Structures are given as structure tokens and as C-alpha cells.
Amino acid sequence: MPEIVLVGLNHKVAPVEVRERLAFNAGGLKEALRRFGRGNGGCKSYGSEGVILSTCNRLEVYTLASCLDDGESSVCRLLEDCHGEDSAVFRPHLYARSDNNAANHLFSVAAGLDSMVVGEHQILGQVTEAMETALAENAAGKVLSALFRHAIEAGKRARTETAISQGTTSISHVGVELARKIFGDLTPCHVLLVGAGEMAELAAQALVESGAERITVLNRTRERAEGLAKRFDARPLGWERLDEALSWADIVITSTAAPHAVIRPPQVEAANRRRRQRPLFLIDIAVPRDVDPDVARIGNVYLYDIDDLEKVVEESLADRRREVPKVEKIVAEVEEDFMAWYRSLNVVPTIVDIRRQAHHVQQAEVERALRRLPNLSDDDREIVQAMAKRIVNKLLHHPTICLKEHANCSDGYQYAEIARDLFGTDGHEDRKGDPS
């Protein structure tokens, strides 16, 4: 019975200098994957199955090996061969896990628990892609593809059943989420950029991606406004029209280098009279601040400065961290599910199961026969019983020997599986299929 072995490193244990040396590009990844499996063009084999998860924060190789140490050294060889690096460079940073620990790790990764930003979405796509690439290169076989399917299930369940992915964790997207809460649909919203700082540009970009169509750029220097306007397909406007713009804009992002506030309560109050009930959302990214904090007291005005945005991000992360125990429970459930299937591939329990089943059949048939032969003496009954037992044992003798011989080979689980199929003893029929 081979073990599932994971060898890898991530942002928590390895500095970027090490991670970047081991990262795979698309071509390198395919080439590395081709080294797994048997009979692949005379290449040296590194394990009968392999999947490589390579992202900017982690490199993890999943493979099958006879034991953890074997797996670790063969992965090290693979990384040495593929990257031409001495394993002394990266070996101290590697972690290695086997079987249920490896499965648990992968499921946690897919659920976003191991990510730099807890609960982020990207990793689930990367896990899926890693599996698909490995399948395309014939590197992932039955065991690892089942492992990864379970990982994707864990990732999906974590995100739908818990709030681990809820909220926003980047400052520029916080603006979008706040705007959504204030305006609902962003399409009809008019965005006004006051000043043309880089952060403001990012925030505006996020708003445009979320549907905002009308953008106006207002800057002290006309050229800078025009440059930025061109990028967003926006309208540039002269600085003198700020007060007027406040009466029609919905979302105002300020980022000027002015040493004092450029938007003060009287301006907003005057604009508000023309705005009627429409809310005004002010995002002040500038330091020192561009908007007088007293503006927030005006009705229908929502004012956020850079610290407020950061506070929202922090709270959002704290909310996610509170969900971690729930996700861990899901991971544990999926792990149990997967391990039940995986253990069923093992040879020894297979033999036990087949024998137990044969024993049941034997007993049932003997009882039935004896019921129909009520006149037999005790001696005769014993003969019948012994005969049934001998038939069963003789029929099972060769399959048992054969399975035991293969028990210690790396392809043992395939025999076990076929045997289960033939004898119909698949106790985990319901778990065998796709988890999706």
C-alpha cells in the first residue's frame, strides 16, 4: 500500500528567495509532471502519481511513495532536476506529510485556511487547475485525482457553508463594497475623482470593474486630469468646478496633496440642497485629509478616510478568523470521507472483507440446506457444514495468496480494488464516486 506524500513549502516557512527558485512556469510544470507515472518515454520515474500545486505563495508536490522518507527524497530529486538547484538550498524549508495529514493539509489549503489572506478565493481555482494539468499530463491517477476532488469539495463547502470568504480584504475593494451598501447598483453612480493619486486610481478602477460607468476627473493641473481621464474613458474637469460637481456626484474619491481640507461642510451643505435625498459617499484617501471630518455630520453623507477603510479591512479579516473552527470541522469531515475510501484500497482489509462476506454466504446456505434436511443426524450435519467451509476456503485460497503477494507492492491497491469489484465487497460504494 503506497502512502500519499506531500512535500512542499509555503509563505509561512520559506522566504520569497527560496519560493521563487522553486516556482514552476506553465511549461516547466508540464515537463515536471511528465516525470511521474510509468513508461513515460524512458524518463526516470519519481512516483506512480503526482500533482504539483505551484502558486506565488506555495509549492507543493503530492505523490505516492512507499513511505514518507522515500517520497520526500524523490520529490527533492525532482525539484533538483527540474530547477537545477542544490537541494541544500530548499530542503531545510520543506515540510513533508503523509496520508491523512497530507489530505488534511490539502483540504485546508483549498478551503483557504492556509492562505496569507484567510478565505481568499484564488487558491481554490489554483487547486482545481493543478489537478486538471496533472490529469492532462497523465500524472494524476486514481488516488490523487480523488484526493483533489475531495479538496475542491472542501473548498466549495467552506465558502458556501461558512463566512470564511465573506467581506473584503483589500482597501480599494472596501470602497466598492461600501458603495454597494449605500447605492445598491453601481451602474448609475457617478464617480468623481478629486486629485489623481495612485490609491485613488486603484479605488476608481475597482469601482469601474464593479459596473460604475460615469467617471469624472478633477485635478489642479489639467494635464494630469486629462491623462487619468483618458485611462478611464472619463471626463476631465477644471478645479474651479468642484462645488458644482459635488451636487451631482454620487461617489467622491479625494487624493490631493493639499495641506488642508478642500471639501468643507458649507460646500457640501450647499450641494446637498440640490441633491435632494440622494446619498453622497466620500472616500478620502489623502493624508493630510482632503475632507473636513465635520462633513460626516451632514445628512445623507457617508465619509470614510484611509483609517476607516483600513479598519473595515481589519474587521473583515477578524470576522473570517472567527469562522476558522467551522471550516476546520468541514475539512475534518471531508478528510474522514476521503480516508474511508482510501483505506478501502488497502489489501489487508480487503482480504478480511472478502472472507467475512464469504463466511456469511456459507452460513446462510448451510442453514438453508439443513432446514430442508431435518432428518439428518448430528454427524451428517457436521459433514455438510465442513463441506461448505472447505469449498469456500479452497475457492478463496488463491485470491488470498495473490492479494497478499501484492500487498507490499506499489500497485497493491489496484489489486485490492479489482478484488473488491469482483467480489462485490465495496463497503464504500457511496463514497467512491465523485464528491462533486
Place this chain on the structure above:
Amino acid sequence: MTALTLFIVGTILYGASAYLYVAGWIGRSRKASDWAPRLLGGAVVLYLASTGLRWSVFGFPFLTLREVLSVYAWVLAVLYLLIEVRSGHTIIGVMVVPVGSLMILVSSLLPGTQQPLLPLLKSPWLMAHTGVLLAAYAAFTVAFAAALAYLLQDWSLRRRRLAWRLPPLPVMDQLSRLLVGIGVVLMVAAILTGSAWARRAWGRAWVWQPKQVLALVTVAIFGAYLLVRHASSWSVRRASWLIVVGFVAILTTFIGADLLAPTSLHSFLVR
């Protein structure tokens, strides 16, 4: 199954749904929040079946305070379910469904019909008048819940906290506006049917009983809300407080008027 069994099972489902709404919200459990409306829908179906059976046996159901409270709770459930199906937000259910199940609980503790019905009240007008009024109250209740959700979201946005699970402001605002509009129309209709009936029964359309006056005040407050939302520069926040005031007026009409004029025909104590 008898009408009573159906009613009891429906009531249990209603209570379970209320529990799931609250638990799903607090525990952030999507499974609970998914099951809550299904249970509520089941409760409504059982209740309708029970009412149908009861109707065919005992006749008209809206009479005692006990019955009125229970009918109100069920109208509320139906109205809320329509809204959840349309908007997908559950926060209103978290507020409204527990209130509804509490009403049923209270109503089941009240005594049932004991005395024979006053001959004056034996009229199809009773059904039109009370039924429409209860629908208006249910609409106002949901509008009130939406206004609370609005004020809560607004408050958290001003405190620089993002309430992720509360719906966007315009969603709640539009819902309040729609339901207050419906409620005002229904309540005016209830007052008109009431006057028409009073004119036939008492010879006078309007007798200035406390309940009548309070009902007028209620309509005036919600009417003012509509006016303010339609044509003024009041902030939505300020206008939403009018809904809160209007809801207090409803509670006063419903409970307070009986205390002010316990012998009037509008009082539940008479029957």
C-alpha cells in the same frame, strides 16, 4: 386530520422557522437560513388547510382578539415569504417571524369565543373590515422591519463599520416605500368599509371612538412618510423614523384603544 391538529403542527413549524431565522443569523449558518423559509411555507400551507376546514364547520374566523392575533401572524408570514422570494434577504424574517410566532403563542393563551356573537356584528362587513385592516397592519409591520434594517445599516455605515449581512440601503428603502404605500391604501379601504358598515348598522358613519381616531392618526403618519419621501429633501434616515413612529401608533391603536374605551364595539373586550 382535524383542523386543530393541522393548526398545531403549523404553529410548531412557524415557531421552528422563527428559531431557524434567528439561529441562522446569529450562528451565520446558511443551512438554517435555507430551511427557515421552507418551514414557514409549510406552516402557511397547513394553516390555510386548517382555516378552510374550520371555516366550513364554525364559520367566520376573525372575531376575538385571539383569532385576530393569529390571523395577523399568518398574514404576516405570507407577506414576508413573498418578500423573501423576491429579494432574497432574510434580515426581515429574523425580525418579523419571531414576532409572528409570539403572536400565535399569545393568542393561544387567550380565551376563545365564549359568548354568542352580538347580532350587530353578524355581517359580511366584519370580514371585509377586519381582514383588510389586518393586511394593512401586516404590511406596516414589514415596512417597520425594513425601516429598522435601513436604520441599522445606516448607523453602522456612519460608525464606519460595514454590516456585511444587512442589505444595501436602497433595497430596504424601496421595500419600506412599497409596503407603506400598500398599507396606507389598505388602511384607507378598511376605514371606508368600516364607515359604510357603521352607517348601515348605527346610522352614522363616524362616531369618534378612540380606535377610529387613532386609526386616522396612524394613516396620517404613514401618509406623511409617503409625502416626505416623495417631495421633500428630508434624508431617508429621518423619514424612516416616521415609520417607527407610525408603528408605535399602530400598537397604540391595537392595544391602547381598548384601555381607553373598553365598552366600545371596537373593543375586543366586549365580545
